[in-house]
Amino acid sequence: xxxxxxxxxxxxxxxxRSALAGDADAVVGAFDAVVDRAGLNGAxxxxxxxxxxxxxDGAPRGACALDFPDxxxxxxxxxxxxxxxxxxxxxxxxxGEALFxxxxxxxxxxxxLLTLAGSTVATLRHRAG
Numbered sequence: 750x751x752x753x754x755x756x757x758x759x760x761x762x763x764x765x766r767s768a769l770a771g772d773a774d775a776v777v778g779a780f781d782a783v784v785d786r787a788g789l790n791g792a793x794x795x796x797x798x799x800x801x802x803x804x805x806d807g808a809p810r811g812a813c814a815l816d817f818p819d820x821x822x823x824x825x826x827x828x829x830x831x832x833x834x835x836x837x838x839x840x841x842x843x844x845g846e847a848l849f850x851x852x853x854x855x856x857x858x859x860x861x862l863l864t865l866a867g868s869t870v871a872t873l874r875h876r877a878g
Contacts, residue, residue: 760791761798765873768866776866777859793849796862799869800837800845805876825857826864833865 760783767775783791817823817831829852836845852858 756787757791757794757798760795761802764795764799764866765802765869768870773863776863780859780862789849789853792858792862793846796833796849796865797837797845799865800834803834803869803872804838825852825855826860829857829861830865830868833861834868 760779763779763782764776767779780792780795783795787794820828820831823831829848833845833848836842836848849858852861
């Protein structure tokens with residue numbers, strides 16, 4: 750677990766700052782720092798926070814369906830992000846944890862987290878724009 754809820758928010762902000770700057774190496778470095786300090790559970794909490802940022806405050810929880818045309822044709826990381834954010838939107842912690850663990854076991858977690866950070870930034874830019 751991260752040191753505190755504030756630490757998790759600070760870590761998520763570091764990831765987003767790096768993603769906003771377009772610095773993929775810094776995004777990976779920010780997640781690596783979290784893993785070094787708080788393990789994979791800490792990185793999961795930061796990823797869950799990014800999913801929360803994407804979904805936003807006003808979305809109804811628990812009624813979302815994964816309905817993206819041709820999602821199965823997308824790359825692993827894009828499918829993972831769509832499913833992870835859907836798990837968050839549905840308050841389905843078990844699925845979120847399973848997805849996170851599977852990506853880690855497959856050795857694809859860094860790519861997935863990088864895509865999640867980029868998707869979060871794209872969502873924030875879309876809302877602002």
